[in-house]
Amino acid sequence: MDWQALRRIVTDYDEGGRSRVLIDGEAAKLIAVEEAGLAEIWAADLTPGALLDATDKLADEDLCLEPATGAVKVRWFTVSPEDPSKTDEEKEAAAAFAFGAVGAADARVDTTRHPMMHKTDTLDVVILIKGEVDVLLDDGEASAMKPGDVVIQRATNHAWINRGSETALLVAVLMNAG
Secondary structure, eight states: OOGGGOOEEEEEEOTTSOEEEEEEESOSEEEEETTEEEEEEEEEEOSTTGGGOOOOGGGGSOOOSSOOTTEEEEEEEEEOOOOTTSOHHHHHHHHHHHHHHTTOGGGOOOOSSOTTOBOOSSEEEEEEEESOEEEEESSOEEEEEOTTOEEEEESOOEEEEOOSSSOEEEEEEEEEOO
């Protein structure tokens, strides 16, 4: 994955109230191991007037899976193809590392179905941009998502699984109403 090829453009207003570009460049934060990772695009409080705050809140924050209470977070993330040569122990170790790295070890509430299963207290709008993924749930799954498919993930235990051959790229908007 060429993370530098992903471009974020954030708009703003000047002193005269005219719209303009505030940021045109790379992600604010990035965490990646091989092809899997996430790159932060933007975060904002969902309070009156806060949406126009021009502060790039992500630049000074530690990377965190969930947005703060009363906030929204936008990010790219990738899902690598499943590696059938890895043992269950290796898959578990990789999942534990990945969630620990974004402060979300406690989000892994029930991993009996898959080590990447996790639950956050957020409403997520997730759009598949490239590749193919399945959304694994406690009971059942939505399989063979194609580019353009959208998942409204409503605080359920889930995992993103790539049974294909290329790394999948997704965009997620996470909202934490508290």
